[in-house]
Amino acid sequence: MMFTNRQLVALMWPLLLEQLLAITVGLADSLMVATVGDAAISAVSLVDSISNLMIYIFSAMATGGAAVAGQYIGQRQKEDACNAGQQLIALLGAVSIFFVALLYLFRTQILTVMFGHIEPDVMAATNTYYLYVMASIPGIALYNGGAALFRTMGHSDVSLKVSLLMNSINVIGNAVLIFGFGMDVAGVAIPTLVSRTVAAIVILSLLFNRDLMLHLSDIRGFHLNMRLMKNIFYIGVPSGVENGMFQLGRLVLFSLISTFGTASMVANAIGNTISNFNCFAGQAINLGLAAVVSQCVGAGEFDQARAYLRKIVKWTYGIMAVVNLTIIALLPLIMRVYNVSPEAEKLAVTVTLIHGISSIFIWVPAFMVPGFLRAAGDAKFTMLASMLTMWVVRVLLAYVLGKYMGYGVIGVWFAHAIVDWSVRGAIFFLRYRSGKWETMGIKT
Numbered sequence: 001m002m003f004t005n006r007q008l009v010a011l012m013w014p015l016l017l018e019q020l021l022a023i024t025v026g027l028a029d030s031l032m033v034a035t036v037g038d039a040a041i042s043a044v045s046l047v048d049s050i051s052n053l054m055i056y057i058f059s060a061m062a063t064g065g066a067a068v069a070g071q072y073i074g075q076r077q078k079e080d081a082c083n084a085g086q087q088l089i090a091l092l093g094a095v096s097i098f099f100v101a102l103l104y105l106f107r108t109q110i111l112t113v114m115f116g117h118i119e120p121d122v123m124a125a126t127n128t129y130y131l132y133v134m135a136s137i138p139g140i141a142l143y144n145g146g147a148a149l150f151r152t153m154g155h156s157d158v159s160l161k162v163s164l165l166m167n168s169i170n171v172i173g174n175a176v177l178i179f180g181f182g183m184d185v186a187g188v189a190i191p192t193l194v195s196r197t198v199a200a201i202v203i204l205s206l207l208f209n210r211d212l213m214l215h216l217s218d219i220r221g222f223h224l225n226m227r228l229m230k231n232i233f234y235i236g237v238p239s240g241v242e243n244g245m246f247q248l249g250r251l252v253l254f255s256l257i258s259t260f261g262t263a264s265m266v267a268n269a270i271g272n273t274i275s276n277f278n279c280f281a282g283q284a285i286n287l288g289l290a291a292v293v294s295q296c297v298g299a300g301e302f303d304q305a306r307a308y309l310r311k312i313v314k315w316t317y318g319i320m321a322v323v324n325l326t327i328i329a330l331l332p333l334i335m336r337v338y339n340v341s342p343e344a345e346k347l348a349v350t351v352t353l354i355h356g357i358s359s360i361f362i363w364v365p366a367f368m369v370p371g372f373l374r375a376a377g378d379a380k381f382t383m384l385a386s387m388l389t390m391w392v393v394r395v396l397l398a399y400v401l402g403k404y405m406g407y408g409v410i411g412v413w414f415a416h417a418i419v420d421w422s423v424r425g426a427i428f429f430l431r432y433r434s435g436k437w438e439t440m441g442i443k444t
Helices: 005-032 038-073 078-105 105-115 122-134 139-151 156-178 184-208 226-260 262-298 301-327 331-338 340-361 363-375 378-404 410-436
Strands: none
Touching: 005 038, 005 156, 005 184, 005 262, 005 301, 005 410, 038 078, 038 105, 038 139, 038 184, 038 226, 038 262, 038 363, 078 105, 078 122, 078 139, 078 226, 105 122, 105 139, 122 139, 122 184, 139 156, 139 184, 139 262, 139 340, 156 184, 226 262, 226 363, 226 378, 226 410, 262 301, 262 363, 262 410, 301 331, 301 340, 301 363, 331 340, 340 363, 340 410, 363 378, 378 410
């Protein structure tokens, strides 16, 4: 076997900690933002809905592109593997800078179209936060690219350490600027820009170590390799589009839920926060699975790829069950912390139960199997199937159940966490069973 249990555990546990760290720091971040005022809270929420869309796209592109490098490692094509890593970093840097330029150029139009006419103080805060946070997108894109390459080499502990540095700078920076210097929304935005830029510089610097299996070379000798870039586009771009559509679908559903009233919006916000903890383990393990599968497929070891999927799926079911049953048991305590209205609490408990139970039983086939397929090179199919279920099942059914049948926010969460996940899981399981993914790997 290409990977021992010890190697798999060494790959997975830093990813679990990194994912949990990111969620926890995000929660702490939001609590500090809450002390700045309503205008700052609104500004952060509005701008993050745009920046998160970009981050989702580049994160998926990074993972997909790193899968190409992983397949070359499996083929023992070390030079192509290194070159693929370098091409990926160049692609992420160039595309992220291009998109940021567009986001700056059309800033007024974007804010007006997406958010309409908002209060002057909120617009002022939004403009300030927008300028800083959009500048941080190339940094987080490059960090994600570097982290994906280290995961592919089995060095997920490196990305954990850099993530710890990045999040420490962010949290400490927020605390100093908000509580020490009395800054408002800029005190939230500046540490975001600094921390992401530092993380990108550090992780790229580490990749210049020529002793690494995947390393960067002197940028002065860099040139585009269209053969490698084509392979990266083949897996990375569909993955990025898929993630972008997913985030866009979330924005559409958020807009729908906002029509159901304050209690529904509060319940949805609580549900979204808790849902991050529901799925963090599976999302982390999925990143490690991509590194394992890409190398197996590159080596032509399809039976080993299947065996690792079965093994890792069993681990994920166990961890997801422990995490979600713990959250469900702690729900009464969690609701006390939020201190919301009885109506909002009842709705929040219901959506959390829907999501938590679905995370135990349905999440794995709905998201781990397509993760396997992407790493094997079957990214185009996963993109098309995901977009189909997103718009036809999740969004359309959410409108039917939530708006037209009167189930409100409960109907929206039922549509996405039970029906959409079930349909996704069935489609991707059938694709996996067909074996067509075996023909989708990159060609030398």
